[in-house]
Amino acid sequence: MDRRQAAPMTRRDMLAGTFRAACGAGLVAALLAVPARRRAEAVALRPPGAIADADFLSACVRCGLCVRDCPYDTLKLSEAGDGPPIGTPFFTARTVPCEMCETIPCVVACPTGALDKSLTDITKAHMGVAVLVGQETCLNYLGLRCDVCYRVCPMIDQAITLERHHNERTGKHAVFIPTVHTDKCTGCGKCEKACVLDEAAIKVLPPALAVGQLGAHYRLGWEEKRKAGKALIDDIIDLPDRMPEAPAAPGPERLPGGGFKEFKP
Amino acid sequence: MTPQAANAGRDKTCPGADRMARDGWLAAHKWLILRRLSQSVFLAVFLTGPLWGVWITKGTLAASMTLGVLPLTDPLMALQSLLAGHVMEVSGLIGAALVVGVYALVGGRSYCGWVCPVNVLTDFAAWVRTRLGWKDAYPLDRRLRLLILAGVLAASAVTGTIAWEAVNPVTMLHRGLVTGSLFTFGAALSVTVAVLLFDLGVVSRGWCGHLCPVGVFYALIGAKGLIRVSAVNRAACDNCMDCFAVCPERQVITPALRGAKNGVGPIILSRDCSNCGRCIDVCAKDVFIFSTRFHDGAGVAAREPRDHVLQGEKKL
Numbered sequence: 001m002d003r004r005q006a007a008p009m010t011r012r013d014m015l016a017g018t019f020r021a022a023c024g025a026g027l028v029a030a031l032l033a034v035p036a037r038r039r040a041e042a043v044a045l046r047p048p049g050a051i052a053d054a055d056f057l058s059a060c061v062r063c064g065l066c067v068r069d070c071p072y073d074t075l076k077l078s079e080a081g082d083g084p085p086i087g088t089p090f091f092t093a094r095t096v097p098c099e100m101c102e103t104i105p106c107v108v109a110c111p112t113g114a115l116d117k118s119l120t121d122i123t124k125a126h127m128g129v130a131v132l133v134g135q136e137t138c139l140n141y142l143g144l145r146c147d148v149c150y151r152v153c154p155m156i157d158q159a160i161t162l163e164r165h166h167n168e169r170t171g172k173h174a175v176f177i178p179t180v181h182t183d184k185c186t187g188c189g190k191c192e193k194a195c196v197l198d199e200a201a202i203k204v205l206p207p208a209l210a211v212g213q214l215g216a217h218y219r220l221g222w223e224e225k226r227k228a229g230k231a232l233i234d235d236i237i238d239l240p241d242r243m244p245e246a247p248a249a250p251g252p253e254r255l256p257g258g259g260f261k262e263f264k265p
Numbered sequence: 266m267t268p269q270a271a272n273a274g275r276d277k278t279c280p281g282a283d284r285m286a287r288d289g290w291l292a293a294h295k296w297l298i299l300r301r302l303s304q305s306v307f308l309a310v311f312l313t314g315p316l317w318g319v320w321i322t323k324g325t326l327a328a329s330m331t332l333g334v335l336p337l338t339d340p341l342m343a344l345q346s347l348l349a350g351h352v353m354e355v356s357g358l359i360g361a362a363l364v365v366g367v368y369a370l371v372g373g374r375s376y377c378g379w380v381c382p383v384n385v386l387t388d389f390a391a392w393v394r395t396r397l398g399w400k401d402a403y404p405l406d407r408r409l410r411l412l413i414l415a416g417v418l419a420a421s422a423v424t425g426t427i428a429w430e431a432v433n434p435v436t437m438l439h440r441g442l443v444t445g446s447l448f449t450f451g452a453a454l455s456v457t458v459a460v461l462l463f464d465l466g467v468v469s470r471g472w473c474g475h476l477c478p479v480g481v482f483y484a485l486i487g488a489k490g491l492i493r494v495s496a497v498n499r500a501a502c503d504n505c506m507d508c509f510a511v512c513p514e515r516q517v518i519t520p521a522l523r524g525a526k527n528g529v530g531p532i533i534l535s536r537d538c539s540n541c542g543r544c545i546d547v548c549a550k551d552v553f554i555f556s557t558r559f560h561d562g563a564g565v566a567a568r569e570p571r572d573h574v575l576q577g578e579k580k581l
Binding site: 021024025026027028029030031032033035036054055057058059060061062063064065067068069077079080081085086087109110111112113117 | 314320323324325327328329330336338339342346349350351352353354356357360408409411412413415416417419420421423424425426427428429430431432436437440443444446449451452455
């Protein structure tokens, strides 16, 4: 230390030192940025009230308080290989689904706001969206009356309804298609847990994966008509219908070589 | 005979041997034992719940809730979150403020010495190195940790995430211990082994003493804290170097121990000191004592040449 003080520090030394320190800090930041930016997008079901995935890692300190206060051991902290960034909370619907506690203890326990305290009604949660992915294996699609996903749904007849369609295979029966309504589905995962197949035909996916999004400029004519109370277009121009009056024209004349007369390569 | 000559034949792989010979093993490990107890207690309060259903503290060192009323948050975590563009819940912010307050008052890197579980690992690695008589093969600048801290904060701001949590061995090890994931060959075990091997084979006192940004953040918080080690009896020092051999931040000792001619010391004022007290343990000349920033401990040292525990032991 004495030796360092012996040589007075010049402005040049100081600038060089500062620059080297900045390089070092920049190196660390650059290296850290790669693992830090890893999102859980499209792989994890987060606890109820979890803020948007893009913001989640700015808030979650991975303390596990939500996991501790989950009375059903639904929530887990991610380990290497689970998918989400290590230490962040998630759940696997097929293993233990969310029981949708009315008091939402996991959200109450969160000290950081990664789980948004403004969620007080668990039926308004959007942990994910159920999607009937196995349309070739779902028993209801096959024409049977399994209905298990529909019956276990905590939001029965709202999040999942049975839609009746014609059974094309038999030609004389109906099929009852379990149909998920995105705005009502909380993503609790009870349907996926209860699906009787070896591999669930209905799966809960993170909203980003499961939900399609219309372009902002799209207008549905019938919705606009309902809102306006009348058709937005005054009169549809009635173009004359062309009827097949003339007899069908004969095909193009064949040449002896096999080609067509009109065809010029 | 010069002190150096007198110490020439000493066993360098067993610092504290003189003190042990004089006062016994227990006396020469008093502060080490107390520290291990403290670290065990800080771990145990998290473990009684998962092991026996008696919940004292939930969470991890990142953020916790004790007895349902006391929130505590790692302040570096709160700062990174803030830089990432997120303002924590009130309870999280209160927790961070409490932690900052306590360590600013207590001072030094007491967190590193008395709470952090990684310290047990790196102390073990250093003990092995000393026993084997390994020299520092790859010296690193101890200011690297400041750069890493700056890098962590920059990465948080740039990526909008709590960036250090992608790496942090402190919370990973603690989470691994508290949730049991340490024993499932997961990330916690990898990071723990990596730190151990780094300290053992690559850089002496490498992680805690050179790289860890959590530790240096606590050092900055506690830079003006109260509790300090004082080399109050430095006149008695015989240059046996045992304190330097056990000190995890040996650069902090020199000014306090050898600054008499420059009018520096005897209180160790460096923010790097983790208040571990090992120098007090190993010194056979009773040079060091726990004191405060404002008292060099001369009065106490004169009144009680040795502290109570040791006095009693010697009488036995």
